[in-house]
Amino acid sequence: MPRLVVRNLGFPGDTPGFRPRSGRHDQWAFPGADQFHPDLQTHYGIGHYESPDEWLNRLQPDKLLAFFGYNESFNGTAGLARFEAELDAFVQHTLTQSYNGRNPPRLYLVSPTAFEDLSADHDLPNGKTENENLALYTEAMRRVARLHEIGFVDMFSLSQKRYAEESEPQTINGFALTSDAYKWFGESLSHKVYATFGPKKEPLAEYDDIYDAVDDKNWFWRNDYAILNGVHVYGRRYKPFGNENYPEEIEKNRQMTQLRDAAIHRVAQGEIEDVKVDDSTTRSLTDVTTNFDRPIEFLAVEKALESFDLPKGYNIDLFASESEFPELRNPVQMSWDTKGRLWVAVIPSYPHYRPGDEKAQRQTAHF
Numbered sequence: 001m002p003r004l005v006v007r008n009l010g011f012p013g014d015t016p017g018f019r020p021r022s023g024r025h026d027q028w029a030f031p032g033a034d035q036f037h038p039d040l041q042t043h044y045g046i047g048h049y050e051s052p053d054e055w056l057n058r059l060q061p062d063k064l065l066a067f068f069g070y071n072e073s074f075n076g077t078a079g080l081a082r083f084e085a086e087l088d089a090f091v092q093h094t095l096t097q098s099y100n101g102r103n104p105p106r107l108y109l110v111s112p113t114a115f116e117d118l119s120a121d122h123d124l125p126n127g128k129t130e131n132e133n134l135a136l137y138t139e140a141m142r143r144v145a146r147l148h149e150i151g152f153v154d155m156f157s158l159s160q161k162r163y164a165e166e167s168e169p170q171t172i173n174g175f176a177l178t179s180d181a182y183k184w185f186g187e188s189l190s191h192k193v194y195a196t197f198g199p200k201k202e203p204l205a206e207y208d209d210i211y212d213a214v215d216d217k218n219w220f221w222r223n224d225y226a227i228l229n230g231v232h233v234y235g236r237r238y239k240p241f242g243n244e245n246y247p248e249e250i251e252k253n254r255q256m257t258q259l260r261d262a263a264i265h266r267v268a269q270g271e272i273e274d275v276k277v278d279d280s281t282t283r284s285l286t287d288v289t290t291n292f293d294r295p296i297e298f299l300a301v302e303k304a305l306e307s308f309d310l311p312k313g314y315n316i317d318l319f320a321s322e323s324e325f326p327e328l329r330n331p332v333q334m335s336w337d338t339k340g341r342l343w344v345a346v347i348p349s350y351p352h353y354r355p356g357d358e359k360a361q362r363q364t365a366h367f
Helices: 052-059 076-094 128-148 155-165 179-193 207-225 238-268 301-306
Strands: 063-067 106-110 151-153 331-336 342-346
Touching: 063 076, 063 179, 076 106, 076 128, 106 128, 106 179, 128 151, 128 155, 151 179, 155 179, 207 238
Parallel strands: 063 106, 106 151
Antiparallel strands: 331 342
16 A cells, blocks of 8 residues: 655745756756746856755655645735746646656646735734735636636635634744644645544544654755755765765654654554654765865863953953853854843754764853
């Protein structure tokens, strides 16, 4: 029986045809997409980050859910025709592809949710203008879906109904859904995309256990698809150092992601509760030697203080170091506040997570 595998390829600011990445030389999602954005022709990206089609050809999806329209709706009626034409071109291109190697994907266009009026309690718009535009863009998506006989999910109308029925806010700021509303969104979307669920059965696993398993998998997936420091991993800083270690790290990270896909299904079937994935089966990483060509001497505190050449009347002293505060390792920014406290931002995993290492945890400390 086939097992469901989900990958989120969404990225802030993406449109059907415009997908800029710092580590890619081409910002267009499909041939001809540039004609819809004459104002966005300049692109400084350089590198070999995969194109949208290259990602999809490797992932081999059977179904594609395309979430567009929210960002574009801020262009109002003036941008509606362009959005509809760009979306139509995206659909035409997608339906000519065979990402799974057998047939075109089953494509669904998913509309944005409505804007919720929270203006009585928050300094936010009442949503009237926003919803007028969102309704127009939702209908444009419906027209494109009908023209090409593909799936369409009207989350705009469904969310409006939800807002009217619920006494508690369903968004945190008018458009970003609350945790409970996201549960509703996921269930509603699933029933639209997978219409034949069969009789409802008691779940074999707790919701929170499945959520934790999916969240863990998503973390590793995003560490691949949206890896930090992409200019170094794929772009203009790739050589001479990025090509030394990143290919192996990416391969290992993808193996770790696949192991977590399997863990999700084990949790969902009630086989396990606490996800503890054994990553020892993934590939090892070659040690990367430093390119620094001379030894580094770390001076003891007293010796370091003696090495400063200070102006007359100045003194220097040490009040915090990694010896007393190990969490100060890898500082990247510091600032004094109005109470005389020094705040230090550190990134223990700088420049980003190395697959196989312990994941960095968020910590807060001040001095």
